[in-house]
Amino acid sequence: MADKLGISRTAIWKHINGLRKMGYEIESHPHNGYRFVASTDLLVPEEITQSIGNCTIGKRISYHAEVTSTQDIASKLARDGAEEGTCVIAEKQTSGRGRKGRNWVSPFKDGIYISIILRPNLKPVHIIQIPLVAGVAMVKAIEQTTKLTPGIKWPNDIFIDGRKVAGILTEVNCDIDTVHYVILGIGININTDIDTLPEEVKGIATSLSQECGHNVSRAKFTGQLLIEMGKVYTEYVTNGFASLGKQWTDHNITLGSKVKVNDGQSEILGTAIEIDDDGFLIIETQDGQKQRIISADVSLQIKE
Amino acid sequence: MADKLGISRTAIWKHINGLRKMGYEIESHPHNGYRFVASTDLLVPEEITQSIGNCTIGKRISYHAEVTSTQDIASKLARDGAEEGTCVIAEKQTSGRGRKGRNWVSPFKDGIYISIILRPNLKPVHIIQIPLVAGVAMVKAIEQTTKLTPGIKWPNDIFIDGRKVAGILTEVNCDIDTVHYVILGIGININTDIDTLPEEVKGIATSLSQECGHNVSRAKFTGQLLIEMGKVYTEYVTNGFASLGKQWTDHNITLGSKVKVNDGQSEILGTAIEIDDDGFLIIETQDGQKQRIISADVSLQIKE
Numbered sequence: 001m002a003d004k005l006g007i008s009r010t011a012i013w014k015h016i017n018g019l020r021k022m023g024y025e026i027e028s029h030p031h032n033g034y035r036f037v038a039s040t041d042l043l044v045p046e047e048i049t050q051s052i053g054n055c056t057i058g059k060r061i062s063y064h065a066e067v068t069s070t071q072d073i074a075s076k077l078a079r080d081g082a083e084e085g086t087c088v089i090a091e092k093q094t095s096g097r098g099r100k101g102r103n104w105v106s107p108f109k110d111g112i113y114i115s116i117i118l119r120p121n122l123k124p125v126h127i128i129q130i131p132l133v134a135g136v137a138m139v140k141a142i143e144q145t146t147k148l149t150p151g152i153k154w155p156n157d158i159f160i161d162g163r164k165v166a167g168i169l170t171e172v173n174c175d176i177d178t179v180h181y182v183i184l185g186i187g188i189n190i191n192t193d194i195d196t197l198p199e200e201v202k203g204i205a206t207s208l209s210q211e212c213g214h215n216v217s218r219a220k221f222t223g224q225l226l227i228e229m230g231k232v233y234t235e236y237v238t239n240g241f242a243s244l245g246k247q248w249t250d251h252n253i254t255l256g257s258k259v260k261v262n263d264g265q266s267e268i269l270g271t272a273i274e275i276d277d278d279g280f281l282i283i284e285t286q287d288g289q290k291q292r293i294i295s296a297d298v299s300l301q302i303k304e
Numbered sequence: 305m306a307d308k309l310g311i312s313r314t315a316i317w318k319h320i321n322g323l324r325k326m327g328y329e330i331e332s333h334p335h336n337g338y339r340f341v342a343s344t345d346l347l348v349p350e351e352i353t354q355s356i357g358n359c360t361i362g363k364r365i366s367y368h369a370e371v372t373s374t375q376d377i378a379s380k381l382a383r384d385g386a387e388e389g390t391c392v393i394a395e396k397q398t399s400g401r402g403r404k405g406r407n408w409v410s411p412f413k414d415g416i417y418i419s420i421i422l423r424p425n426l427k428p429v430h431i432i433q434i435p436l437v438a439g440v441a442m443v444k445a446i447e448q449t450t451k452l453t454p455g456i457k458w459p460n461d462i463f464i465d466g467r468k469v470a471g472i473l474t475e476v477n478c479d480i481d482t483v484h485y486v487i488l489g490i491g492i493n494i495n496t497d498i499d500t501l502p503e504e505v506k507g508i509a510t511s512l513s514q515e516c517g518h519n520v521s522r523a524k525f526t527g528q529l530l531i532e533m534g535k536v537y538t539e540y541v542t543n544g545f546a547s548l549g550k551q552w553t554d555h556n557i558t559l560g561s562k563v564k565v566n567d568g569q570s571e572i573l574g575t576a577i578e579i580d581d582d583g584f585l586i587i588e589t590q591d592g593q594k595q596r597i598i599s600a601d602v603s604l605q606i607k608e
Binding site: 075124125131171175 | 379383403404427428429431432434435459460473474475476477478479480481482567598
């Protein structure tokens with residue numbers, strides 16, 4: 001091994017020890033050398049990039065064991081000019097963020113915490129399309145790696161069997177008419193033991209392992225997510241949101257439901273009937289009026 | 305003086321020299337001490353804050369002799385939690401920015417380059433209101449400090465007699481439905497010798513001194529601008545954009561003009577007829593249709 005790599009046996013030993021510290025299981029034998037026994041389920045770029053080929057999303061990965069929030073790191077990279085598709089991945093977040101300043105619980109190795117830098121040619125009025133596009137990629141990645149049937153709740157949550165398994169955060173830097181960049185934050189509960197979740201999300205959150213009954217490879221899932229995101233995003237920037245409308249509709253759990261829309265000032269009750277070609281939700285209120293929901297909190301009520 | 309301030313004569317001398325280096329003119333006399341002769345027209349906070357009282361805009365000023373862009377400094381302050389109304393002021397910008405990545409020529413002490421951190425309770429679809437609000441404050445500040453009659457071109461330029469004297473840049477950090485903060489960038493040509501401007505803006509740009517025939521105090525103007533901005537912004541956050549609609553309309557040069565609207569993809573010809581309660585421009589196209597312009601480049605054509 002030392003001969004092949006052209007480095008000393010001590011150097012080999014140092015690298016092996018480094019890998020062991022990361023969690024890789026490697027046996028050593030005085031005569032036979034080293035033997036690789038088991039991989040770790042860390043999200044180190046080497047574990048992910050081999051599966052994604054030349055996918056535009058994930059070409060560059062900034063990997064961290066622990067961060068405050070992957071959004072913070074990605075924002076800085078974007079301001080410094082990082083190219084579209086650059087991803088920030090962390091094993092743990094100490095200040096993971098959800099929407100509206102909410103906390104996103106992000107314990108070590110339980111979930112996937114990833115921020116993707118996007119630079120779409122987009123007007124600020126249409127930024128709702130970004131979480132919708134990401135939602136399609138996320139349900140596809142879940143379908144490809146498990147036998148589960150996830151659903152998208154407009155605009156940016158992924159549910160399995162009535163419980164939230166993933167969320168999307170869309171942080172935008174824009175002028176009045178031009179989006180400069182988007183930091184798409186994705187948090188997914190992969191192998192989270194739901195009994196360890198904080199009280200306020202118990203009963204409403206779940207994880208892939210909880211739903212599958214066994215652990216799911218985080219590295220494999222992340223690779224699949226980047227592949228699906230690359231495909232869906234390319235379709236989106238090439239042909240516009242309308243071309244993804246059917247895929248979104250096929251996977252959604254909002255249309256046909258009674259919804260309560262809260263825009264921070266007032267509440268509207270109605271039935272979600274469709275999303276239009278711009279991605280806005282159209283609801284029919286109780287008096288039969290159609291209303292276009294630009295963006296707001298949507299509570300799902302009784303399923304019809 | 306040393307007795308009164310309780311510091312040594314050498315300390316006094318050091319401070320006097322510091323002030324002289326900044327451009328303040330101070331005579332010294334062996335027996336009579338120091339005599340203040342003339343102020344400098346620097347935008348040091350002490351020159352500005354004395355005139356603005358307890359105005360919410362400018363309570364905190366981050367002052368710099370030279371920066372890449374006041375927007376960069378203000379963005380960092382905003383991310384770190386700086387409070388609403390914090391201003392970044394520079395005497396010179398080496399990479400001053402205009403809209404759409406254009407350059408904003410920012411030579412030492414010629415103009416005013418200021419970025420204001422705002423935290424309005426605003427949805428991203430309505431960010432057009434921010435430059436409109438700032439435009440009203442800017443024309444009022446010009447009217448209060450000169451005898452000129454400035455006009456606002458929708459959405460964010462200030463003109464005097466057909467030439468641009470000031471511009472507004474609105475940099476927004478937002479989620480899909482919530483504006484986190486706005487960095488309002490304002491650039492005004494105050495004592496700019498228009499013969500020194502780059503070729504590409506000659507003939508289309510002007511300065512207050514050019515229009516007045518004499519220099520204008522930058523410090524006094526800045527104080528007035530912050531006062532007007534404080535008043536107009538307070539009115540806006542309290543009563544909404546509609547309450548400023550008349551003031552905007554009274555000062556605008558867009559309504560009634562033939563306009564060419566370019567949204568980057570297509571061009572529409574029409575007549576600007578009004579702005580609605582949300583701040584969007586309504587134009588009447590040649591076939592009599594009314595169209596709402598969300599945001600785009602507007603070229604003024606023949607004035608009717």
